[in-house]
Amino acid sequence: MRDTPVITIRHLYKDYPTPAGSFPVLKDVNLSIYPGEFVAIMGPSGSGKSTFMNILGCLDRPTSGDYELSGKNIARLDKDATAKLRGQTLGFVFQGFNLLPRMSLEDNVALPLVYSDVPKTERQTRARQLLDKVGLAQYAASLPSRISGGQQQRVAIARALVNRPGLILADEPTGNLDSHTSEEIMTLFTSLNREGITIILVTHEPDIALHAGRQVRFRDGVIVQDMPTGCNHEEELAGAAP
Amino acid sequence: MMFTGMFHEAWSAMGANRLRTALTMLGMVIGVGAVVLMMAIGQGAQNAVKESIDSMGSNLFVVLSGSSMTGGVRSGSGNAPSLTTADAEAIGELPGIAASAPTHMGMAQLVHGSLNWNTTVYGVTPSYLDVRSWPIVAGDNFTESDLRSATRVALIGQSAAENLFAGEDPVGKTLRIGQAPFQILGVLGRKGQSLDGRDQDDLLIVPLTTAQRKLFGTPFQGSVRSIMVRVERAEVMPQVEIAINALLRQRHHLREGQENDFSVRDLTAIAESAAETTRVMSLLLGAIASVSLIVGGIGIMNIMLVSVTERTREIGIRMAIGAREIDVLTQFLLEAILISIAGCLIGLMLGVGSAVLIHLSTGVPIVISGSSAIVAFLVAAATGIFFGYYPARKAARLDPIEALRYQ
Numbered sequence: 001m002r003d004t005p006v007i008t009i010r011h012l013y014k015d016y017p018t019p020a021g022s023f024p025v026l027k028d029v030n031l032s033i034y035p036g037e038f039v040a041i042m043g044p045s046g047s048g049k050s051t052f053m054n055i056l057g058c059l060d061r062p063t064s065g066d067y068e069l070s071g072k073n074i075a076r077l078d079k080d081a082t083a084k085l086r087g088q089t090l091g092f093v094f095q096g097f098n099l100l101p102r103m104s105l106e107d108n109v110a111l112p113l114v115y116s117d118v119p120k121t122e123r124q125t126r127a128r129q130l131l132d133k134v135g136l137a138q139y140a141a142s143l144p145s146r147i148s149g150g151q152q153q154r155v156a157i158a159r160a161l162v163n164r165p166g167l168i169l170a171d172e173p174t175g176n177l178d179s180h181t182s183e184e185i186m187t188l189f190t191s192l193n194r195e196g197i198t199i200i201l202v203t204h205e206p207d208i209a210l211h212a213g214r215q216v217r218f219r220d221g222v223i224v225q226d227m228p229t230g231c232n233h234e235e236e237l238a239g240a241a242p
Numbered sequence: 243m244m245f246t247g248m249f250h251e252a253w254s255a256m257g258a259n260r261l262r263t264a265l266t267m268l269g270m271v272i273g274v275g276a277v278v279l280m281m282a283i284g285q286g287a288q289n290a291v292k293e294s295i296d297s298m299g300s301n302l303f304v305v306l307s308g309s310s311m312t313g314g315v316r317s318g319s320g321n322a323p324s325l326t327t328a329d330a331e332a333i334g335e336l337p338g339i340a341a342s343a344p345t346h347m348g349m350a351q352l353v354h355g356s357l358n359w360n361t362t363v364y365g366v367t368p369s370y371l372d373v374r375s376w377p378i379v380a381g382d383n384f385t386e387s388d389l390r391s392a393t394r395v396a397l398i399g400q401s402a403a404e405n406l407f408a409g410e411d412p413v414g415k416t417l418r419i420g421q422a423p424f425q426i427l428g429v430l431g432r433k434g435q436s437l438d439g440r441d442q443d444d445l446l447i448v449p450l451t452t453a454q455r456k457l458f459g460t461p462f463q464g465s466v467r468s469i470m471v472r473v474e475r476a477e478v479m480p481q482v483e484i485a486i487n488a489l490l491r492q493r494h495h496l497r498e499g500q501e502n503d504f505s506v507r508d509l510t511a512i513a514e515s516a517a518e519t520t521r522v523m524s525l526l527l528g529a530i531a532s533v534s535l536i537v538g539g540i541g542i543m544n545i546m547l548v549s550v551t552e553r554t555r556e557i558g559i560r561m562a563i564g565a566r567e568i569d570v571l572t573q574f575l576l577e578a579i580l581i582s583i584a585g586c587l588i589g590l591m592l593g594v595g596s597a598v599l600i601h602l603s604t605g606v607p608i609v610i611s612g613s614s615a616i617v618a619f620l621v622a623a624a625t626g627i628f629f630g631y632y633p634a635r636k637a638a639r640l641d642p643i644e645a646l647r648y649q
Contacts, residue, residue: 087564
């Protein structure tokens with residue numbers, strides 16, 4: 001296919017301890033994602049997609065199996081190293097936007113740079129550039145509460161981009177937005193993907209997943225479907241819709 | 243994470259909930275204020291005691307002659323004619339003695355013009371002023387030749403001078419004791435009250451021989467009532483006391499088992515016990531004040547714990563975008579330290595302010611030292627670190643997934 005994968009998952013298991021014994025959430029997941037892909041991860045609640053996403057984001061560790069991110073095996077890194085990886089290799093976009101309410105939009109966008117020791121003037125320049133890119137430069141000094149949800153999500157995307165990561169992980173980024181705004185956000189993701197950024201998106205909305213080039217479907221902790229977006233997907237999705 | 247960035251973060255976090263920050267600080271303010279105030283008062287008391295010790299002269303012994311017995315009636319110490327000028331000279335030869343001054347004193351009515359005043363007259367040698375570390379502020383001391391020829395000259399204390407000369411300069415003036423005229427050679431510096439409240443400045447000093455021959459008389463030639471001895475260093479005082487006892491017993495031909503016809507008293511012992519008492523008092527005050535500092539520290543810990551819980555989601559976000567444990571730890575620790583230091587500064591000003599106020603309104607002596615300010619400052623920083631560490635560590639150890647889910 002293409003060159004080396006940015007993400008390689010092999011025989012990944014994740015169990016959660018419960019009073020009744022350990023409960024398997026992910027069972028033998030194998031997946032490779034290549035640079036420049038736009039992947040939608042789908043599945044009903046409890047299918048394990050959120051856990052999978054947390055592991056991809058280095059927020060959680062697998063019980064067993066290998067996860068290689070940009071050639072590094074995550075299981076062998078300590079906490080500080082994974083924190084650095086999160087800050088510099090990955091960008092997160094959350095369903096609830098997760099901007100810090102006390103900070104101006106510019107400071108919010110610049111925050112990841114604070115943790116990677118970028119000097120203040122450069123932090124400001126890069127934050128302004130990205131706010132400009134998502135079309136919100138005029139609100140740079142405002143607090144998050146002053147702008148709409150769609151605008152907040154665009155700021156969150158700017159924040160995810162500020163460390164120039166190769167990979168963006170978006171967990172239900174349109175879950176709190178109306179369909180029109182969702183469409184705008186997805187257009188933004190598509191254009192970022194065209195610039196070469198790999199995007200992995202968790203969603204349970206079929207029409208959101210249509211923007212992705214590849215759809216991976218989870219059910220009960222295993223991947224039940226992995227196919228490019230294209231012919232006859234509509235039947236599949238219709239069948240899967242609740 | 244860079245320090246200026248963290249500082250800014252901590253500052254804005256403190257500004258986010260001003261009332262709470264102010265209340266947290268209040269604990270530190272009261273704690274530090276109390277410590278500073280108590281230290282100022284304690285030090286003031288210590289200084290006052292030290293001053294009165296210094297005014298008496300340091301490392302002093304007084305050798306008193308014994309009591310006499312006439313027909314079964316015993317007089318008090320200092321009345322028996324047992325000590326002599328020669329004894330004083332012999333004591334002066336002992337090793338470790340800085341100076342010894344024989345004293346012969348009594349009460350006399352002083353007259354100058356229309357004013358008169360009853361005071362104690364001390365007959366001493368010129369070295370007496372050295373022994374007492376007593377300066378002359380106007381005029382001069384009398385000399386050895388005055389002593390040899392028993393001239394009628396005198397030095398006058400401040401209180402006696404005020405009562406007798408009423409604002410005039412006494413130097414060169416003449417006063418009378420009975421019918422005998424005395425010329426004032428000099429005025430002594432002010433010593434103030436002694437530890438027992440006696441006015442040390444109410445006195446007249448004349449040459450020893452003048453007192454012996456022309457004022458009070460003596461049972462025999464050269465007899466004195468007491469000898470003041472100043473020792474070179476405080477450490478040798480016990481040895482010197484033993485040496486004086488041995489020397490005088492030998493000079494007075496006292497046999498083994500016979501009682502001393504004199505007594506040696508350590509004047510600094512009383513003063514030192516007074517100093518010790520005030521030292522313990524100020525320590526006690528400091529200890530009580532420190533308790534409020536600890537309470538203030540616990541207040542900080544309490545609020546920081548609440549703050550960590552409230553900001554769980556924020557911590558999760560920060561971790562997701564690359565904050566390491568140490569970054570979160572320093573952020574919260576810095577916040578606690580900033581609150582403590584700000585509280586400390588305000589407390590310092592408040593403590594100094596109220597100390598000054600107390601001094602002005604009640605006259606209680608106070609001492610505000612730079613070292614107590616520095617100590618208070620360090621204690622505040624240490625309190626911030628000590629009581630801020632646990633909440634900060636709790637924040638740093640949060641699981642990012644749990645923290646992000648927290649509503």
